[in-house]
Amino acid sequence: MKHFLFFVLCFATLSVQAQFNRYFENKTLRLDYYHSGNDTNEVYTLDELIKEPYWGGSHVNLVDTMNYGDYYVKMFNVKNDSLLYSRGYSTLFREWQTTPEAKKENRTFSETVVMPFPKEKVRIELYSRDWNGVFHKKFSCEVDTGRSLIRHDHRLVYPSFDVQVKGDPAQKVDVVILPEGYSSAQMGEFINDCQQFVKDFFTVAPYSNNQDQFNFRAILAPSEQSGADIPPDGIWKNTILNASYYTFDSERYLMTTDNKSVRDLAANAPYDQIYILVNSPKYGGGAIYNDYCVAVNSNKQSAKILIHEFGHGFAGLADEYYNDTTTYGAFYNLKIEPWEPNVTTLKDFGRKWKHLVKKGTPIPTPAVKEYLHTVGAFEGAGYEPKGMYRSSQDCLMKTFDGNTFCPACQEAIQKMIDFYTK
Numbered sequence: 001m002k003h004f005l006f007f008v009l010c011f012a013t014l015s016v017q018a019q020f021n022r023y024f025e026n027k028t029l030r031l032d033y034y035h036s037g038n039d040t041n042e043v044y045t046l047d048e049l050i051k052e053p054y055w056g057g058s059h060v061n062l063v064d065t066m067n068y069g070d071y072y073v074k075m076f077n078v079k080n081d082s083l084l085y086s087r088g089y090s091t092l093f094r095e096w097q098t099t100p101e102a103k104k105e106n107r108t109f110s111e112t113v114v115m116p117f118p119k120e121k122v123r124i125e126l127y128s129r130d131w132n133g134v135f136h137k138k139f140s141c142e143v144d145t146g147r148s149l150i151r152h153d154h155r156l157v158y159p160s161f162d163v164q165v166k167g168d169p170a171q172k173v174d175v176v177i178l179p180e181g182y183s184s185a186q187m188g189e190f191i192n193d194c195q196q197f198v199k200d201f202f203t204v205a206p207y208s209n210n211q212d213q214f215n216f217r218a219i220l221a222p223s224e225q226s227g228a229d230i231p232p233d234g235i236w237k238n239t240i241l242n243a244s245y246y247t248f249d250s251e252r253y254l255m256t257t258d259n260k261s262v263r264d265l266a267a268n269a270p271y272d273q274i275y276i277l278v279n280s281p282k283y284g285g286g287a288i289y290n291d292y293c294v295a296v297n298s299n300k301q302s303a304k305i306l307i308h309e310f311g312h313g314f315a316g317l318a319d320e321y322y323n324d325t326t327t328y329g330a331f332y333n334l335k336i337e338p339w340e341p342n343v344t345t346l347k348d349f350g351r352k353w354k355h356l357v358k359k360g361t362p363i364p365t366p367a368v369k370e371y372l373h374t375v376g377a378f379e380g381a382g383y384e385p386k387g388m389y390r391s392s393q394d395c396l397m398k399t400f401d402g403n404t405f406c407p408a409c410q411e412a413i414q415k416m417i418d419f420y421t422k
Contacts, residue, residue, distance in 0.1 A: 020059040023077070023084055024116035026170075028052035029150075030263060031073075031124060033139065035093045035109045039102035042093075044126060044139035047110065049150040055116050056174040056270030061419050062086075062116070068316040068339050069289050070094045072127040072135055073113040077120060078142060084122065085115045088316075088339075089290035092247075092255060098331055099248050110259040111291075118145055133336045156221065156240075156264040163194045163216040169270040173314075173420045176271035177218040178262065180241045180294075181279040184222040193277060193297045194218040200303035201310070204396070204403065206414045213421045217269040228254065228280050240265065241276060243294065245284050254284030254294050262292055272420055273314050275306070287312035304400045311397055311405070315413045318343045320390040320398035320406075322380040334387040341412035342397060343381045344389050353391050353408035367393055375407050 032047040062085045064072070069088030077084055093109040096102055113126070126139040143150075166172055177197060182190045198216050202208050225237045229244035232251075241261050247253040256262060256276070266274045274292040278284070285305045287293035293313035295306035311317040318340035332338050337348040344352045346363070356375045357363065365376025372393055381390040381398075390398065392406035405413065 017059055020062070020116070023120065024055070024118055026055050027117040028055050028114050028267070029117045029143070029145070030112060030114050030267075032110060032112050032260060032263070033126070035091065035111045036106060037093075037097070038106050039097050042097075042128060042138065046139075046141060049143060049148060050267075051117060051145075051150050051152050052114075052267040053154065054169070054267070054270035056169045056176075056272050057116065058420055059170040060422070064088050066316070066416075066419070068341070070129050070339075072129075073115065074125045074127070075115050075118065076123045076125070077118075078123050079120065084118065087113070087115075087290060089113065090288050090316075091291060092257065092288055095288075096248065101248075109257060112259055112263045114263075118143070121145075129339070131333050133333070133339065154264075154267060156261065156268075158219050158221040158265065158268055160269045161191060161194070161218045161220055163218050164198050165215045165217065166212045167215070169215060171421055172215045173213055173417060174215045174217070174270050174272045175275055176266050176269045176273070177216060178241065178265050178274060178276045179219065179221055179223070179279070180243045180256075180276050181223050181225070181227045181237060181239045183224070183226050186226065186279065187220055187222055190220070190277070190279070191218065193279075197275075197277060197306060200306060203303070204307050204405065206405075206410050206417070207307075210414075210417050213417055215270075217271075219265055219268045221265055221268075226279055228278050228282075228284075230282070243276065243278055245282065247286065252284045253286050254278060254280075254296065255286045256294075273310070275310070275313075277306075285309045289313060289316045301400055304396065304403075308396050308400070311409060311413065315409070315416045316340055317397050317409055317412060318382045320381045320395055322383055322385045322388070332382050332384060332388060334384065338382065338388075340382070341415075342391065342395075342406070342408045344377060345387060346377060346389060349377065353411065356391070356407050356411070364389060 030050040034045040036043045064086045070090045072088050075085040121144040123142050127135040128138045177194050179190045223239040227237045229236050241256050242258040243256040245254050247255040276294045278296045280296045281298040283299050285295040287309035293309045361376045363377045367378050377389040381388045391408035395406035
């Protein structure tokens with residue numbers, strides 16, 4: 001019986017691989033576009049199409065089943081209108097829309113979606129989630145890879161370094177680490193920091209239980225100067241990715257709007273996730289779901305920053321704190337269930353971690369000593385002190401007081417690991 005099941009599994013694997021090979025090359029089609037607007041309006045404009053040398057994603061789970069993210073990309077076969085590929089993602093533009101500036105000004109952000117490189121003519125559609133959680137199609141274009149003007153040249157070509165490679169990119173979570181603010185003389189330091197990065201990454205469950213499911217590669221790309229921009233202090237550094245503190249006027253929010261450089265540099269290796277490691281001791285970081293993550297290399301909290309931010313970028317986890325000053329306006333519609341897996345408005349609690357709650361636990365759950373180590377629904381999360389709930393009293397998505405993710409976050413992370421590797 002065991003031999004029969006093994007044969008069936010092998011046959012299924014070969015069948016799925018043949019399906020991928022029928023429709024795709026093992027390379028990436030990258031679509032860059034411009035996303036413009038203000039707090040209420042948005043416009044999409046095609047920038048360019050690029051063929052990149054690697055595809056780091058799954059050959060099996062090509063259609064997204066998570067329903068996460070503020071946006072969605074879908075690729076259809078033009079011949080029969082079948083869905084070939086989809087992914088949810090978020091962007092810095094959506095966060096900017098909640099700031100006071102967006103109520104007065106229009107801005108344009110460069111953004112990217114990636115997908116396996118199709119062999120046949122396809123239609124690519126981009127969707128945006130509205131305030132009520134409904135997706136609307138905002139952009140569509142047909143791409144004939146045999147005729148379209150697709151760039152094949154590769155900008156920002158640099159060597160890669162294998163920090164940890166455990167197997168085929170199609171069956172692993174592939175993380176590419178990009179250096180920011182490391183000079184040529186500091187490339188050795190960057191390699192050491194990447195090795196420490198991986199060591200710190202696997203100190204926390206469920207990552208610690210899945211070490212063989214991750215590949216980490218780093219790109220050896222120096223900057224002209226060390227560090228990162230700190231605008232209020234008059235500090236401006238000539239760096240390869242143009243990262244800056246005070247994104248949206250939040251001192252610790254360390255991000256970049258130089259999307260094209262980020263993607264050009266990441267293209268030197270197969271990747272599912274992009275992590276920018278900034279050469280700075282100043283506390284800071286940030287992350288956007290299925291876009292990129294940022295952390296600093298030499299702050300006393302660096303290890304927890306990198307783990308917290310990867311929770312956002314990889315698993316779509318929300319911040320669970322609520323008593324913090326941010327530059328966001330209304331970030332969540334409390335009348336609907338948020339898409340993030342670790343926060344709830346209790347409008348549809350069954351979609352979240354209700355199955356982890358022990359019988360007899362009150363919902364909402366009082367934040368008292370009796371329920372200190374209990375899974376429940378504790379009020380205060382997602383920058384909202386009222387009407388938004390988290391599963392535990394503390395978690396690495398809330399504070400750095402402890403060293404663990406709450407059960408809801410652990411389950412969501414494991415689910416995402418399995419999606420990329422099974």
